[in-house]
Amino acid sequence: MTDRSLYIAMTGASATLRAQASVAHNLANTDTVGFQATLTGTVAAPVAGAGLPSRVATMQQTMGVSSAAGALTNTGNPLDIALQSEHWLAVQDRNGGVAYTRAGDLRINQNGLLTTASGLSVLDQSGAPMTVPPNDALHIGGDGTISIVPQGQPPSTMASAGRLQVVATNTRDLVRGEDGLMRTPPGSNPPPPAAGNVLTAGVLENSNVDGTAMLVSMIQLARQFETQVRVLHSADESARSANSLLSSR
Structure with missing residues (x-):
C-alpha cells in the first residue's frame, strides 16, 4: 500500500506543478490584448501495463482555451x-x-505591411500578406475591408486597399501552439471565411483572464x-518504521 500512496502522491504533485505553470501563464497575460485563458485541470489516469491494474496516476490535462469574450x-x-465572438484574424x-489570433492591435510597418503588434503579417482574403499604400486617412469596415484616402488626394477620394482574412470557427476546433497562436488540427480543413459584420474598428478586446479567479486557483x-x-513524507516515515521493525527481529 505504501508504494501505491507514494506513486499517487508523486504523480499528483507533478501534475499540480504543471497546472500551476498554466495558471501562472494566464496571470502573466492578464493585460495581453485578445488573449484567451488556457483551461487546465488534473485527472485520474490508470497506469497501463500488465500486472498494474491497481496503479493510478494523476495527470495534468489541458482542457482547451476559454471562448469567453474579453x-x-x-x-x-x-x-x-x-473581432466578433468565434471569429479569428488570419496571420x-x-x-x-x-x-489565427484575436489580437486586434494592428500596425503598419515602414514597408507598408499590415502586422500585429508582435510583428506578424496580417493576411488578406487571398492569403497574401496585406500591404497598405501611403495614405492620409484609413478606415476598416465591419466586414474587414480597408479603405484609404491616398496620400495627397482630397478626403472625398476613397480607395480600397483590400480586405482582412477573418474566419469563423469555434474555439474548441482550434489548437493553441507554443507561440500562443491558434491553428487547425493536422489533417483538418481550414475554417471558412466569415461574411457580413465580423469586427468593430476603433475598439480592442482585452484578455478574458479573470485575475481574481486565477489567484484563487x-x-x-x-x-x-x-x-x-x-502524503509523501508520511509514506516515507511509514516505510522507515516498517523497515526498522523488520530489522529488529
Missing part, C-alpha cells in the same frame, strides 16, 4: 479592431504558415501540492 476598450485608433506565423493548487508532499 472586455472591450474604445481607443479611437482606426487600426484597432475587436502568417514565423515559419510562413497560417495561424493558484492558492488552491499550492495547498493541494502541500497536501501531496505531506
